[in-house]
Amino acid sequence: MHKYFLIILSILLSGCNPLAKNEKENFKDIALKNLTYSYMDGMSGDIFKFNLETNDDLNKIYQENNYKYSHFKCNNIKNYFVTGAISVEGEKLKNGKYTSSGYFKVCEDESMNVCIDKNQLEKLLTSNMSCRVVFGSLLQSSKVIADNILISKEAIRKSNFQ
Template sequence: MRNIVIILSILLSGCNPLAKNEKENFKDIALKNLTYSHMDGMSGDIFKFNLETNDDLKNIYQNGNYEYTHFKCDNIKNYFVTGAISVEGEKLKNGKYTSSGYFKVCEDESMNVCIDKNQLEKLLTSNMSCRVVFGGLLQSSKIMVDNILISKESIRKSNFQ
């Protein structure tokens, strides 16, 4: 019986997305051109940006057969911060790969009640620490880019589009 429990534990750990949540160590990551906009009928503002890196995220995404990208940030005073990166539209210019992305700051994952730029400025007491996560329905998620910092100042200076 003990052997069955051990074997079952090993098999289940292989199915656990957190058990294989590996990290890549990309360097020279920059979040640029932070803007925000508001869409009628939607709660809160949408923050858009370009993620610039020396690494070809599109190639890694395609070769790993990933199905989604998430842009996740540490929660801010009980708010949920989430978005995505568009690696399929990645562009190479001057040796740098640039992917567009967005995020929203909402009360919960349903994203029904979200906040605007001014509210976010008031809530931020320190930098938001964000990461890019690749994943798929039948595979473990993997943190591809970690420690992307978004400062209160960059939120304040973001332009409306």
């Protein structure tokens, strides 16, 4: 009896979730601006900060779909894991563009205990980093909001210390 109840419940819950298929929104007009880096005492490696600029209101999408997290993920570089987050809830509208702040770190694994600095990242990069914005929550599948956000070795090299 419990098994049937769980099956029916899971069918009902999946029917209530319009994003169960891990749809892609894929906004094309997203640009990464103002890349900087900083170092915090007690933390390994540098934190890279940026602004994400788009014509679309990402916060509206985030709120309407009851998402709980907004990750910034990039393809791994050699044996390093690249991950961060976007603050869409703090999004600002200026001159018809929506701007959200974000950050990422480059680390040996997801625990983020051993991470690298700007100079090490420059040496590792052989091509552009390809990144994406992913929204999600515990009760629904994650959704790729934008992909193919490129960060070049030149952009990393030109990033300023803050």
